[in-house]
Amino acid sequence: MALKMVKGSIDRIFDKNLQDLVRGVRSHREDEAKYISSCIDEIKQELKQDNIAVKANAVCKLTYLQMLGYDISWAAFNIVEVMSSSKFTYKRIGYLAASQCFHDGTDVIMLTTNQIRKDLSSPNQYDTGVALTGLSCFVTPDLARDLANDIMTLMSHTKPYIRKKAVLIMYKVFLKYPESLRPAFPRLKEKLDDPDPGVQSAAVNVICELARRNPRNYLSLAPLFFKLMTSSTNNWVLIKIIKLFGALTPLEPRLGKKLIEPLTNLIHSTSAMSLLYECVNTVIAVLISLSSGMPNHSASIQLCVQKLRILIEDSDQNLKYLGLLAMSKILKTHPKSVQSHKDLVLQCLDDKDESIRLRALDLLYGMVSKKNLMEIVKKLMVHVDKAEGTTYRDELLTKIIDICSQSNYQYITNFEWYISILVELTRLEGTRHGHLIASQMLDVAVRVKAIRGFAVVQMATLLDNTTLLAGSGQHKSICEVLYAAAWICGEFSEHLEDPVHTLEAMLRPKVATLPGHIQAIYIQNAAKLFAAVLNGQQGTPDCQTMQESSQLLIDRLPLFVQSADLEVQERASCILQLVKFIQKLQHKEVEVGEEVTALFAGELNPVAPKAQKKVPVPDGLDLDAWINEPPSESESEDEKPVAVFAEEELRHARPHHTEVDEKELARRREARKQEQANNPFYIKASPTSQKGYQDSTGVEHIPVVQIDLSVPLKVPGMSTSDKYLKLEEERRQRERKERGKKEKKKKKKREKRSGMGRRHDSGPESEEDIAPAHMVDIVTEEMPENALSSDDDEKDPNDPYRALDVDLDKLGTGNPQRPLADSEKLPVRAHRPTNILKSPADDGEVQEVPKEPKKKSKKEKRDKEEERKKSKEEKQRRKHHHEARKGPEGGPPTGEPIQSSYNAELEPALPTAAPVEASDPDFWLSSTLLSSKSQETTEATPGPIPEKAADVGPGSEPENTKSSKHKKKKQKKDKEKEEKKRKKQHGHSGDREGEESVQNGTLEEEPLPPMSNYSLLAENSYVKMVCDIQGNLQNGSQVVVSIIFENKSTSFLKSMEFNVLDSLNSKLQRPEGSGPHDGLTVPFQLPPGVSNEARFIFSVQSIVMPQRLKGTLTFIVKADDSSTHEKLDFKLHFTCSSYLITTPCYSDTFAKLLESADLKGTSVRLQEVSLPFHHLLAKICFHHHFSVVERIDSCASLYSRSIQGHHVCLLVKYAHQTVTIDAKCDESSLLGNVLEEIKKTFSQS
């Protein structure tokens, strides 16, 4: 045995190790594959040996090969072997290999569960660490379920190294096993307060990641994060939190209001660019959420835009890029403020960096107006010509089209110009966006009637131009344009100058090289053209042209009859026969023109793409039932194309009509006409309605305005778009002149008419108003009256994050709906998700047990409800679908905009979704900024308000106390007038905010007195200091003093220096290198009337005694002409309460604590306290950092912990205006002092 060992170890020396392998691969560049296959053979041999070291070496090499792209999954079992080695060295190699090559489908993963569990509980922290790291890469749903409990335990490991990894990996576990989220969440939340910054940051990381996907569920954590944001100094954490707030603000506008101030401060004070950038980003998000009616935020926008401008102008390309990125977000809501930086954006368009150019392009989208559209597009066209690399050019192309077509071609004043631009774009080689151009052409030609003539001429030129045809082989996409061109020429053939010529162009043999669907369109439209030719020649004595064109068709079509494409073949043969028949008739000199034209008669009307889908099914209409008689074949045929029509966007679907057999088409047209004639809602195409504005309400399409022919319509040949720029200029000048004249006239008129109600002519004079040359039939807004919004349920059902959409607010102790006991175990291996709910019974917590079924049933109910909802939705959707399929093609012809009915539909749904979640931040948000701490105190309990928290103690019914009544009333109100209340609260919190900057501790009001821990520190005529003293959550010997400096004078305060005389026990923490008596510079300056907050950290040795520290603030007062040096003395009072930290405690733990003998007790009695009990509790909680553990009637237990880990337990009883406080603590002098302070609080009030 020993011999074998020795032999193995000697063998190993001569085995190739990783370095040898790397070297070998590098020296065999020519025959790498061969070399590696020989290496793999060696490795296979090594893996067969018993020696674990040899195996590990082999696996290590395999890992490298995997990185080079070789499949190593065959060695998965060997990897597991190496993973289970007892030596850390090999274990690490094994886990690394596993993390590289294991995935959900690897079957050996099943074998690893126990090994991983063993490693997780290993006494060696690095074994655990390596296992966690590996697991994070290959965790599967099974592993997650089986190991969730073990990882949960690790979250409270003694070593921060393990804690932080365990916290982080929980996210992966949640993803794979969403059921674990609820039980694990309380602990995760606890980790936000972890003393180790790494763990804290990991917890923030995980919660932010969760919240990003389902922000609504995490709204209630906002106060907690707000506190972290104002207390953390770790930039990573700050960035995460600020990003999270960016995701939360859209859900809760009031949160935004609260954030603006601290964020603005951060923007001013921070020197870290990354932090600055994220702050700006979130402020933007806030502003977007507040966008309506907050005039005083224009300063914030200005600030953001300014900062962004600085970023964009920076020479660092990274900052430039990010600046542009953020700018585009502002653009959406505040285009005006961005537009002023147009110069900058245009400049960036010339940047050599493609990423920056792309971002600048995004911005351009919002910069256009009617005035500058042509200029900007011209500039882009120049870029298109210059651009190298098709990706950027394609991007430019789509942007040009986006910019022009945005909001229904709002900015296009001249569609001839636009058509020319589109035609120019077709000359681009190798673009991928042929169909985009094509669909634009179709769209414009169909919707802008006045442009059809011009468009047809242009399209005819395109068809005639053979370059597109020639290139069709390589550049597949661009020939899509021909599809549009052919269709437009065919459909609007009456505008063609020389239809015969175009007909000839469409039937060239080369056309056969085009893709099938385009050929089909060619043939179909050749037939239309033919019809037009016949019709045009009708009545003229000379019938030669007619016969020529029939002959042309008969000559050319056989080529297409032989086409491999079925569609082409079918159409060609059908039309060929038709033409032959017509030719026969022609020989007999029968007039056929009209009949042939009738094949294609009827006009296409544009309809909104979603119009059909949104028609609700009327009650009692069963769409599945047959209306008349069992199906005939023709009917089922009929349905198919219509279904296509409903599902696709109309624009693309429109041409599909022509694909139907033409007789069928004619039949359907006839039917439709009939139907329209009978439909009272359909506005018939009477000549009058086409011409002028009719004031009928249900105008189906806004009639086309007659073009003011200031631009000559006829443009010979291929036009270039440039000339339109000039023309536009001229036209504008002319108009200006005319307007000048008109104005005078109008003025007179208006004087006459004043007082006669609406002024009809005020519109055209608004600054941007340039009379467009053509009007668009605006159809996207056109919807049937009571249509439903179907956009909302377009969520991707496969979204993996949906599973994590769990309501977490109901977690916590004492809540009647409480689903989980704090000690509840996550399901261990045997457990199935459905069993989770049973586990609290295992804990032996009797009082919890009866609640379980209740909760369960509730949950079930909810589930059922959801199900019902879903099925309902589905039904509805199906119904829509049917409706869409059956509905008439012409679309429901009502002109009512849809928006109003949307809202009506959605409104009632809101309250049911919101109430619980909303209630939490509700309180926090509407209360003062500083009392966020009182929310803190009760965070363990679900209620946000102290009294509510107290109410929900297990023994008491909520109806018992006044406060709950109050609350009930409030809830009722909520339901009654949600809307109103919201508004009210807006105003309310707005008012409060005004007071926040001032000290608001004095503000008392009946239901809940606003409280502030900020107490006056010192004040003189220049400056006022209020301070709040808090124990540092992360460091047992630190106290954080937040001081708000307020400039009361009218001059500028600068160079503020804060200094404190250290005592033996307490010292101000100064930066390294400064002496023990040096002051700290306050990191900001104060303009008149401004206040700002700074934080100072003190290290404290003993916390059992209160302390006073003397300090001085020196500063320079800068008036207009002079500056003086001033100082202000103050005394910092560290109370013992400030060493306490609000810590949630569960009642069972609390009971155990009291039972243990380490705590010493004392009691105190307060006489003549006239406060209601819940006020009293709130006060203790707030000012002395306690949390309510349990409350029964007028008796409550409270808990807190000092920064050095002393437990403080209180039992507060209240009777006849006398309060008795029995207290226990493991440090009696601390307790004595805390009680003393509590006494003082009440004697003051």
Next chain:
Amino acid sequence: MVAGSRPTSCRNYRCWIERLNHITESKTLKFALEKTTEDMEQQIIRETFHLVSKRDENVCNFLEGGLLIGGSDNKLIYRHYATLYFVFCVDSSESELGILDLIQVFVETLDKCFENVCELDLIFHVDKVHNILAEMVMGGMVLETNMNEIITQVDAQNKMEKSEAGIAGAPARAVSAVKNMNLPEIPRNINIGDISIKVPNLPSFK
């Protein structure tokens, strides 16, 4: 979330890629949900390298990766040190500038751990690089950003490895030392590959 991070280096038009992290974040990369084949990974790397390497010196360090890296939410963020590219693929939950700093921390850490890191170090000690990265990024999420903390943990683990190897490890070490010594290739390459990592001051970020 950092989707995958792979420093790449290039010489003689041949792509040398040390892929440091498996594409761990399966959600950001669509295909990673199914089996991510080695071919697919290689293709991503190739394409990423292609994208990154053709960029000029003075352009921004962000790249919108397009479809290959999983859609518009994701970005490539890279830093370029001499012949080495450090590329991170992140989604919108990460701060762009933060990741740039993270790369900086990573490089500095490598520098400390290898004592003047050069390209060859990274090529020959892929496993070590992996281990260092594992202390910074875990399962696609940033774990630790404090360099000292990272180095402490890496050193502690290396120490443990050494003590485990003990006497048995000595001959193996000796042989590999001899092997390294005998090869003339090494010193030559160090000259080429040696990178002077400039360590710009980033006082702003901790």
